[in-house]
Amino acid sequence: MPPRPHVRCCTLLVLALALGGLRVQPAVAQTLEQVRAAGVLRVCIWPDYFGIGARNPRSGELQGLDIDLSQALGTDLGAKVEHVETDFGRFADDLLRRRCDVAMMGVGVTPERRARIVFTRPYLRSDVYAVVSRHDARLQGWADLDRAGRVIAVQRGTYMEPLMRERLREARLLVVDRPGEREKAVESGRADAFITDYPYSRRMLASVDWARVLAPPAPVKLTDYAYAVAPGDARWLARVDAFVQAIRQDGRLAAAAQRHGLSAIVVKE
Numbered sequence: 001m002p003p004r005p006h007v008r009c010c011t012l013l014v015l016a017l018a019l020g021g022l023r024v025q026p027a028v029a030q031t032l033e034q035v036r037a038a039g040v041l042r043v044c045i046w047p048d049y050f051g052i053g054a055r056n057p058r059s060g061e062l063q064g065l066d067i068d069l070s071q072a073l074g075t076d077l078g079a080k081v082e083h084v085e086t087d088f089g090r091f092a093d094d095l096l097r098r099r100c101d102v103a104m105m106g107v108g109v110t111p112e113r114r115a116r117i118v119f120t121r122p123y124l125r126s127d128v129y130a131v132v133s134r135h136d137a138r139l140q141g142w143a144d145l146d147r148a149g150r151v152i153a154v155q156r157g158t159y160m161e162p163l164m165r166e167r168l169r170e171a172r173l174l175v176v177d178r179p180g181e182r183e184k185a186v187e188s189g190r191a192d193a194f195i196t197d198y199p200y201s202r203r204m205l206a207s208v209d210w211a212r213v214l215a216p217p218a219p220v221k222l223t224d225y226a227y228a229v230a231p232g233d234a235r236w237l238a239r240v241d242a243f244v245q246a247i248r249q250d251g252r253l254a255a256a257a258q259r260h261g262l263s264a265i266v267v268k269e
Helices: 005-019 031-038 065-077 091-096 160-167 181-188 198-207 234-250 252-259
Strands: 040-045 053-055 080-085 102-108 124-126 128-133 151-155 172-176 193-197 211-214 223-229
Touching (some): 031 065, 053 065, 091 102, 128 181, 151 160, 160 193, 181 193, 198 211, 234 252
Parallel strands (some): 151 172
Antiparallel strands (some): 102 223, 124 223, 128 193, 128 211
């Protein structure tokens, strides 16, 4: 039997769009229904982010603001939370490949990330800070960083990487891949400083005796942090965004931030 005219027409239209370089939109995902049906919420985290989501070296338990709030979201949805470990270099791919339903890991909202994934309203906002050795008398303020001969380290995949590529004029940028490598670079003298955000700078002050934090005299780059999901599922984005609105209003965000020393960067407006 020959194909019906409207089927043949649709087939030719899809082929024409593909040959023309246009992307055919996939069917709308049903993440919310899938989470409720399975009773499992898969949450991408980076398990080395002090105050946000980090594994306790003694107990092995995950702790942090987004660990608490991911459990709160799971409770609201009637689902068990399954934490999927990732990092800032690959979490967007993990969302797009549906390895996790949402990233709750202090994700900075940047144009590069917006081009691939979608975000809720913000819940945290941080500037950048420099971690230096307290034994290095040359570095007394933010202005001492971008000097000839200086080496400034950043973690690959973080928003500090493109920011420092744009901002540094004299100093050399060192981009590292492995967790803990930027700290070791400064401690060993291979780098003069590494650039991080407020939560991670608090970790350094709390966990090592050699670190000193330099805050900029004026904001360098205030960055919103939000939860991220894959594009193509407006209902799921709306549900996670409604959760952010709820925790900002009912005190759960403020309480979790206070528990983990992050009250200074909570978005209140």
